[in-house]
Amino acid sequence: MLRAMQENSGPVLAVKNIGKSVALADGGTLDILQQIDFSVDAGETVAIVGASGSGKSTLLGLLAGLDVPSSGSVHLGGVPIFGLDEDARAALRGQMIGFVFQSFQLLPALTALENVMMPLELAGRAGAKDIAQQWLARVGLAARLSHYPKHLSGGEQQRVALARAFAMQPAVLLADEPTGNLDGATGHHIIELLFELNRESGTTLLLVTHDEELASACGRSIRLREGRMMTA
Helix, strand or coil: CHHHHHHCCCCCEEEEEEEEEEECCCCCEEEEEEEEEEEECCCCEEEEECCCCCCHHHHHHHHCCCCCCCEEEEEECCEEHHHCCHHHHHHHHHHHEEEEECCCCCCCCCCHHHHHHHHHHHCCCCCHHHHHHHHHHHCCCHHHCCCCHHHCCHHHHHHHHHHHHHHCCCCEEEEECCCCCCCHHHHHHHHHHHHHHHHHHCCEEEEEECCHHHHHCCCEEEEEECCEEEEC
């Protein structure tokens, strides 16, 4: 699998005719996504834009292999992820994808340092503590290493989440409404930091947002409306 990814010269992410439907209690079906088709090259910044309920977060889950589509395929690094079993998808996800969530998703029983160290240790990375310290310093939290999430502001928690994501050196970073739980000024600083880290790392960024101003900071936008893709 790793060799296939290394030799692949195509897009880092290719989505082909993805659809997602769920069964309803009355025997009918609800189409959440229909005929989504696009590709993303390495290093691109892409906004996935749409109103609440348009299917943005569902699409993000499918891109990561966290959910399974009703139709279509997703190729990550040239690998068709839905041709893999769940364990293999998780392994590929761990190698290639980083996440930043609206709700931060920090473990409350771990310090800032431990939250950043944990995925590095699970991946068997040498020097996990040093790497985590370096990234927390990079996001301005060198003095907060031993603080637990409950003792950090929302902006500080999202900085920990950014450090955790970029410390893994992902090929693709998926960000789901990363400023949704932050006030305007704090959110603006977080987005500036996100794009700065992304440029430095050469990561491919897919950013889910309903914020048109934030979307305009990306290289291009994919717009969803009622589960269908309007532009790419």
